[in-house]
Amino acid sequence: MVEISIAPASIAPSAGNGAERSSGTFRGDPKVSARDVSVFYGEKQALFNVGIEIADHSVTAFIGPSGCGKTTFLRCFNRMNDTIASARVQGEIIVQGKNIYDPDVDPVQVRARVGMVFQKPNPFPKTIFENVAYGPRIHGLAKSKPELEEIVVKSLQRAGLFNEVKDRLNSEGTGLSGGQQQRLCIARAIAVSPEVILMDEPCSALDPIATAKVEELIDELRTNYCIVIVTHNMQQAARVSQRTAFFHLGYLVEEDTTDQIFTNPKDKRTQDYITGRFG
Amino acid sequence: MSVLADESSVTGLAAVSAESRFDNPALMRRRRRAEVRFQLYGLLAIALGLSCLVILFTSIIGNGWTAFFQTSIELPITFDAQEIDPDGTRKPSAFASANYQKLAYTALYKILGVDPSIRPQRTAANALLSREIDSQLREMVTADPSIIGSTKKVWVLASGNADALLKGKIDRKLPQENRQISDQQLAWIDQLTGSGIMKKLFNTGLFTNTASSQPETAGLAVALLGSFYIMLIVVLLSVPLGVAAAIYLEEFAPRNRFTDLIEVNINNLAAVPSIVFGLLGLAVFINFAGLPRSASLVGGLVLTLRTLPTVIIATRAAISAVPPSIREAALGVGASKVQTVFHHVLPLSLPGIITGTILGLIQALGETAPLLMIGMVAFVVDVPSSPLDPATALPVQIYMWATEAERGFVEKTAGATIVLLMILAVMNIITMVLRKRYERKW
Numbered sequence: 159m160v161e162i163s164i165a166p167a168s169i170a171p172s173a174g175n176g177a178e179r180s181s182g183t184f185r186g187d188p189k190v191s192a193r194d195v196s197v198f199y200g201e202k203q204a205l206f207n208v209g210i211e212i213a214d215h216s217v218t219a220f221i222g223p224s225g226c227g228k229t230t231f232l233r234c235f236n237r238m239n240d241t242i243a244s245a246r247v248q249g250e251i252i253v254q255g256k257n258i259y260d261p262d263v264d265p266v267q268v269r270a271r272v273g274m275v276f277q278k279p280n281p282f283p284k285t286i287f288e289n290v291a292y293g294p295r296i297h298g299l300a301k302s303k304p305e306l307e308e309i310v311v312k313s314l315q316r317a318g319l320f321n322e323v324k325d326r327l328n329s330e331g332t333g334l335s336g337g338q339q340q341r342l343c344i345a346r347a348i349a350v351s352p353e354v355i356l357m358d359e360p361c362s363a364l365d366p367i368a369t370a371k372v373e374e375l376i377d378e379l380r381t382n383y384c385i386v387i388v389t390h391n392m393q394q395a396a397r398v399s400q401r402t403a404f405f406h407l408g409y410l411v412e413e414d415t416t417d418q419i420f421t422n423p424k425d426k427r428t429q430d431y432i433t434g435r436f437g
Numbered sequence: 438m439s440v441l442a443d444e445s446s447v448t449g450l451a452a453v454s455a456e457s458r459f460d461n462p463a464l465m466r467r468r469r470r471a472e473v474r475f476q477l478y479g480l481l482a483i484a485l486g487l488s489c490l491v492i493l494f495t496s497i498i499g500n501g502w503t504a505f506f507q508t509s510i511e512l513p514i515t516f517d518a519q520e521i522d523p524d525g526t527r528k529p530s531a532f533a534s535a536n537y538q539k540l541a542y543t544a545l546y547k548i549l550g551v552d553p554s555i556r557p558q559r560t561a562a563n564a565l566l567s568r569e570i571d572s573q574l575r576e577m578v579t580a581d582p583s584i585i586g587s588t589k590k591v592w593v594l595a596s597g598n599a600d601a602l603l604k605g606k607i608d609r610k611l612p613q614e615n616r617q618i619s620d621q622q623l624a625w626i627d628q629l630t631g632s633g634i635m636k637k638l639f640n641t642g643l644f645t646n647t648a649s650s651q652p653e654t655a656g657l658a659v660a661l662l663g664s665f666y667i668m669l670i671v672v673l674l675s676v677p678l679g680v681a682a683a684i685y686l687e688e689f690a691p692r693n694r695f696t697d698l699i700e701v702n703i704n705n706l707a708a709v710p711s712i713v714f715g716l717l718g719l720a721v722f723i724n725f726a727g728l729p730r731s732a733s734l735v736g737g738l739v740l741t742l743r744t745l746p747t748v749i750i751a752t753r754a755a756i757s758a759v760p761p762s763i764r765e766a767a768l769g770v771g772a773s774k775v776q777t778v779f780h781h782v783l784p785l786s787l788p789g790i791i792t793g794t795i796l797g798l799i800q801a802l803g804e805t806a807p808l809l810m811i812g813m814v815a816f817v818v819d820v821p822s823s824p825l826d827p828a829t830a831l832p833v834q835i836y837m838w839a840t841e842a843e844r845g846f847v848e849k850t851a852g853a854t855i856v857l858l859m860i861l862a863v864m865n866i867i868t869m870v871l872r873k874r875y876e877r878k879w
Binding site: 236238241243266267269270271273274275276278280281282283292293296297343346347349350 | 760765769773
């Protein structure tokens with residue numbers, strides 16, 4: 159096993175230079191690494207030469223003020239930006255040794271391998287069962303009906319939702335409460351056993367109790383998945399993530415262990431942001 | 438000043454100023470008056486619209502309901518072998534040339550006690566019966582030659598004038614010379630109705646008869662079938678074409694100048710006067726492609742062109758109303774674009790698509806001008822057995838009957854209008870039911 163220090167040359171100016179870190183550094187190959195990623199919306203550049211490495215079995219948080227490019231960057235990891243006609247992505251994003259922007263890669267396959275949970279809970283207007291079963295079904299992951307049922311139950315259990323909905327798997331997913339809907343969306347994402355789960359402000363539409371449940375869930379999922387979460391809420395980043403990346407105006411300003419970012423940020427802008435001076 | 442006093446005076450001042458600042462009686466009165474006035478305008482507009490609708494419907498139904506009934510006379514008709522088949526051959530050719538009308542007249546003379554040798558009396562009695570009884574009796578004999586020689590009670594149609602009198606369309610109090618029915622005929626009719634053998638029966642002929650110059654035997658069969666064929670063709674062509682075009686334009690097509698141009702043209706197409714589509718159909722389908730004139734196939738094709746823009750526009754609106762979060766959700770679990778559209782977007786936009794399509798169909802059902810252009814305005818006696826046969830359509834039939842001179846066609850016109858409106862109402866109800874059934878919330 160090799161210890162990897164997180165300071166690729168392309169990272170924004172003051173990302174530190176490999177100071178000793180006791181926690182949050184990761185061992186083994188990174189699950190995902192981004193190299194020199196720039197994103198343009200038409201003529202306008204939204205993201206400037208961002209590079210980052212993301213470890214497996216950990217939660218990485220992207221923080222930063224609105225419009226800083228964190229969601230844009232997140233959507234590069236499953237090629238969701240492809241769906242926006244004017245968006246153009248440069249650079250490489252390597253998931254398990256393969257650049258997902260290579261011409262021979264099918265973006266649909268990428269999205270199966272890299273799951274996503276969105277800001278607003280968006281269950282399909284179908285039953286709870288169908289919501290979770292949809293992904294495995296279109297990818298042919300279950301050979302038989304019992305197998306499919308097993309996947310659905312397991313996914314709901316992992317998302318911590320099974321006990322609440324086990325008696326009404328055939329009722330509408332849209333009839334659940336906001337927090338339950340979001341956990342249903344998480345169950346839907348993990349039902350296809352993705353390698354990475356992206357979460358785009360998953361709690362911003364939820365009340366504090368539902369937020370706590372989802373955060374708890376994220377912490378549990380960490381043991382099995384590589385999770386990247388975008389959040390506006392710095393306390394949330396501090397609570398759930400092991401590593402944090404701070405974005406500002408399209409640049410990755412600083413990326414380090416969460417402890418380090420919140421207690422001893424290197425960059426003045428990071429410090430200003432986490433102390434609430436702007437944002 | 439103490440701090441306490443200062444605070445209370447400040448809050449007191451604030452309270453007073455808050456009240457007085459918005460307390461402007463003149464302004465409030467004006468605002469309330471404006472609201473009341475506006476609501477009044479709205480109510481007035483609705484009342485006006487509703488009263489127009491009520492007038493329209495009472496006039497149509499008042500004129501048209503009698504078309505659903507037709508005066509008939511029950512006559513004991515003797516199928517005289519001498520008259521029908523003097524040579525005893527029992528051949529269809531003999532049945533075809535016999536004078537059946539005379540059988541009915543003879544039966545009527547017997548009931549009324551008319552002496553057939555007196556010509557004016559005979560003519561007056563004949564005028565009570567429809568001239569189309571001939572074909573009715575011939576069909577009976579052709580279907581069952583064994584009735585020749587027997588006497589049967591048969592309901593035969595009364596003449597248009599007798600029918601009009603029974604429906605109150607002819608004023609009995611008018612002097613005889615201004616009336617289409619003589620005093621003698623009036624007495625006969627009273628005698629027949631009094632004995633219960635002349636009365637108004639439900640007019641199934643309105644739906645089963647074809648074109649006729651006699652109002653009592655004119656029916657909508659050709660128009661109904663023609664409209665049915667047209668609707669069938671419009672549904673079969675415009676729904677798949679329109680929905681496919683809308684899906685492509687909305688979900689797959691790149692946004693550029695070319696697709697903008699297409700969009701503008703589709704919107705313009707929806708606003709093109711329908712007669713232009715008729716001209717197009719005449720030039721392309723009949724002159725160029727050589728399809729038969731007056732055929733419901735051509736009518737269906739022309740009205741498909743007419744309906745397509747409506748279907749495309751409605752479908753596009755329904756598709757774009759599906760929230761993008763649903764598309765993201767599907768794409769996010771690794772569904773392809775086509776899977777996303779067909780598994781999620783299309784089912785969710787179905788209510789809108791159905792509504793738009795049926796509205797387009799309703800529009801097509803009421804369309805008249807393009808059908809006139811392609812010759813679907815014709816006197817068609819044979820029921821069309823396929824969309825290639827000459828036919829008319831309901832609105833065209835209404836137009837044709839409205840231009841007939843016979844007074845009996847007035848109620849026929851209104852009756853056909855009622856039939857058309859009923860079909861439209863049924864289609865609207867179907868739309869509502871389907872909409873309710875497939876409507877989903879998210």
